[in-house]
Amino acid sequence: MNLKRCVAAVGAVLCLVMCCGSAFAGRDGVEPPEQMTLRLLIWDGYAPKTVRDTFVRHVRETYGVDLAFSITYASNPDDFFDALRNDKVDLISPAHNLPKDFRYNLTTNGLTLPIRLENIPNYTHLVPELYRQPWAMEGGEVYAVPVVQGPYALAYNTALVREEPTSWQVFWDPSWKRKFMVHKDYYELNVYISALALGHRSPDIFRFDAIKGRPLEEKIDYLAAESASFWQGFDKPENYRGLALSTTWRCMFPTADGAFDGWRIAVPQEGTPWWVDAMLVSHTLKEKPLLRRIAEAWINYLLTDEVQTRSIAMELGTYPVTRKGLSDYVASLPDTASGDTLRLLLKKRIPWQILEIRDRNAFKFLWSEAMKTRPSERAGEGR
Numbered sequence: 364m365n366l367k368r369c370v371a372a373v374g375a376v377l378c379l380v381m382c383c384g385s386a387f388a389g390r391d392g393v394e395p396p397e398q399m400t401l402r403l404l405i406w407d408g409y410a411p412k413t414v415r416d417t418f419v420r421h422v423r424e425t426y427g428v429d430l431a432f433s434i435t436y437a438s439n440p441d442d443f444f445d446a447l448r449n450d451k452v453d454l455i456s457p458a459h460n461l462p463k464d465f466r467y468n469l470t471t472n473g474l475t476l477p478i479r480l481e482n483i484p485n486y487t488h489l490v491p492e493l494y495r496q497p498w499a500m501e502g503g504e505v506y507a508v509p510v511v512q513g514p515y516a517l518a519y520n521t522a523l524v525r526e527e528p529t530s531w532q533v534f535w536d537p538s539w540k541r542k543f544m545v546h547k548d549y550y551e552l553n554v555y556i557s558a559l560a561l562g563h564r565s566p567d568i569f570r571f572d573a574i575k576g577r578p579l580e581e582k583i584d585y586l587a588a589e590s591a592s593f594w595q596g597f598d599k600p601e602n603y604r605g606l607a608l609s610t611t612w613r614c615m616f617p618t619a620d621g622a623f624d625g626w627r628i629a630v631p632q633e634g635t636p637w638w639v640d641a642m643l644v645s646h647t648l649k650e651k652p653l654l655r656r657i658a659e660a661w662i663n664y665l666l667t668d669e670v671q672t673r674s675i676a677m678e679l680g681t682y683p684v685t686r687k688g689l690s691d692y693v694a695s696l697p698d699t700a701s702g703d704t705l706r707l708l709l710k711k712r713i714p715w716q717i718l719e720i721r722d723r724n725a726f727k728f729l730w731s732e733a734m735k736t737r738p739s740e741r742a743g744e745g746r
Contacts, residue, residue, distance in 0.1 A: 395429075396423055396427050396428055396429040397427065397428050397429065398428070398429045398431070399428050399429070399430055399431070399653070399654050399657070400430075400431045400432070400433050401430060401431070401432055401433070401453055401454065401654065401657060401658060401661065402433045402434075402435075402451065402452050402453045402454070402647075403432060403433070403434045403435070403452070403453070403454050403455075403456075404435045404436075404437055404442060404443060404446045404451075404452040404454070404455045404456070405434065405435075405436065405437065405454070405455070405456040406436065406437055406456055406511075406596065406597050406640065407436045407596060407597040408597060408675065408678060408679045409456055409510065409511060409640070409665075409675065410432065410434055411674050411675070411678065413674065414664070414665075414670055414674050415432050418430075418660075418661060418664050419431075419432075421660075421664070422657055422660070425660075426653065426656075426657060428653065428657065430657065435452070436596060436597075437455075437456070437457075437596065438548070438595045438596040439548045439595070440457060440458070440461055440548065440549070443455045443456075443457045443461065443467075443469075444466070444467045444469070444474075447469070447474040447475070447645055447646070448474065450645075450647050452645050452647070453644070453645045453647055453648055453654070453658055454642055454643070454644060454645065454658055454661070454662075455642070455643050455645065456510065456511075456640050456641065456642055456643075457469075457640065457641065457643065458638045458639065458640055458641075458715065459496070459498050459499070459507070459509070459638065459639040459640070459641055459714075459715065460498065460638075460715040460716065460717045460718070462475070462498060462499070462506060462507050462641070462643065463498055463717055464717060464718070464723075465719075465720050465723070466723070469506070469643060470500075470501035470506045470507075471501060473646055474645070474646050475506055475643045475644060475645060475646060476506075476644045476645070476646060476648060476649060476655070477501070477502075477504035477505065477506055478504075478505050478506060478507075478508055478642075478643075478644055478659060478662070479659060480505055482656060482659040482660065482663065483508060483659055483662055483663040483666070484663065485663050485666035485667060485685070486505075486508060486663075486666065488666060488668075488685040488686055488687065488688075489509060489666070489684055489685060489686070490684060490685065490686050490689055491686075493509045493512070493639060493684055498717065499641060506643060506644075507641035507642070507643050508641055508642050508643075508662050508666075509639050509640070509641045509684040510640060510641060510642050510662070510665045510666065510675075510684060511639075511640045511675060511676075511679075511681050511682070511683075511684065512637070512638065512639040512640070512681065512682045512683075512684050513612050513613065513614050513637070513638060513680075513681040513682050514611075514612070514613075514614055514628075514635040514636065514637055514638075514708050514712065515546075515549070515552045515555075515556070515610055515611075515612065515635065515636040515637070515638065516610065516611050516612070516613060516614060516628050516629075516635055516708065517531060517533070517556075517608070517610065517628070517629045517630075517631055517635070518603075518608065518609045518610065518611045518613070518616075518626055518627070518628055518629070519533075519607065519608050519609075519626070519627060519629055520603070520606060520607050520608070520625050520626055521625045521626070521627055522625045523542070523607040524539075524607050524608065527627065527629050528608075528629045528631070529629070529630075529631065529632050530560065530631050530632055530633060531556045531557075531559045531560040531631045531633055532560045533608060533629075534556070534560070534585075534586065534608060535560065535582065535585055538607075539607045539608050540589050541589050541590075541591045542591055542605075542606055542607040542608065543589075543590060543591060543606060543607060543608035543609060544590055544591055544592045544593060544594055544602065544606060544608075544609045544610070545586055545590055545593060545594075545609075545610045546593065546594055546595070546610055547593035547594065547595050548595060550726060550727055550729075550730035550731075551718065551723070551726045551727075551730075552610070552636055553583060553586050553587075553610075553730060554568075554574075554579075554583060554726045554729060554730065555568045555569075555636050555713075556610070556636070557579055557582035557583050557586065558574040558579060558582075559631070559633040559634065560582060560633070561574070561578055561579060561582060562633075564633070564634070565634065565713045565716075566716060568713070569715075569716040569718060569722060570719075570722055571721065571722045571725040571726065575725070579729070580729065580732075580733075583729050583730060583733045584732075584733045584736045586733065587730065587733035587734045587736060587737055588733070588736045588737045588738070591605075591606060592606075594609070597612060597679070598611050598612060598613070600622030600623060603623065603626060611628070612638070612679075612681065613628065613679065613680035613681060614628060614680055614681060614682055614704065614705055614708050615628055615680045615696075615701045615704065615705065616628070616680050617677065617678055617679065617680050627700070627704075628701075628704050628708070629704075630704060630707040630708055630711060631711075634711045634712065634713045635708055635711060635712055635713060636713050636715060637712035637713055637714045637715065638714075638715055639684070639714070642662045642665070644658055644659070666684070666685055668683075668685055668687045668688045668691065671683035671684065671685050671688030671689075671692075672688045672691050672692050672695075676688070676692050677692070677695075682705075682709070692705070693705050693706060693709075
């Protein structure tokens, strides 16, 4: 009698377990996909919705994961280090001069992980000058994968500036006083263009001792005091209203429903400072092997030619980083003013260098002192 009761009890338990299991399974009896969130800290436009949606479907089919993106847009280069240090991000997209900057040392301080190139086959499609570069490497491993590149360019409003500027010196033309803007947070770039306007060239513009002096200070003071406004993050259409000149991350202006009508990119004879933004994987994924694998798959997907050209470059007005993507992009505008500009900017680019401690501190001090010359009643304009 006791044996029968025991068997009945075991049967009841098994039935309960099976019922509970079926309650958590899908209608077709298949377990629902695991839910995961990939946290990105990137520049605006680097993860278009259509691209995310396609990738989410791929992840569900390939890994059985229901992926969600949590996206925060950077506005200041310090944002990346702060987010890594506070465990708030899984992928970041800083410029190429930042990972080994003495202020952050992202490849040696344990805040980022090496990227396993076997999971990023599209890495081999990078243009040669971006493949396994020293700024992306540590101990023979790749920590940073380029995804977007472009200039800190000179933009002008054809409705006000009738002739295309040929030099950075145009910013100091009295005609455009308080009718231009420069970036708020990348103070070193404003030092670079001031030095270029004075006739200095690369690599001297990255070395304080090579360019220091009162002429440079006066140039920087003018930019800080007489700029109509300052832009942050990625420049937006509303930043340009009523202005004649600006700096920009773009090599051409997207249509954007006519928001940038009349604005063009100039190619200064002195050359144009050049950035490369790269993806780095956060230490937060060290103990999350599947999510780390998905993060690497996302980087690989960003390097597909279609995403490089149509989804990012053409939408933002930046440059692809893959060989075919870049070739197709430039070829898409043959025998046009924009096509000529694309080719000339590439030819006259000046890649940012990683600054030494003394140079970085000196450039920051120059800009801080220059900002003090801005009239107090205009101190917060456009910022």
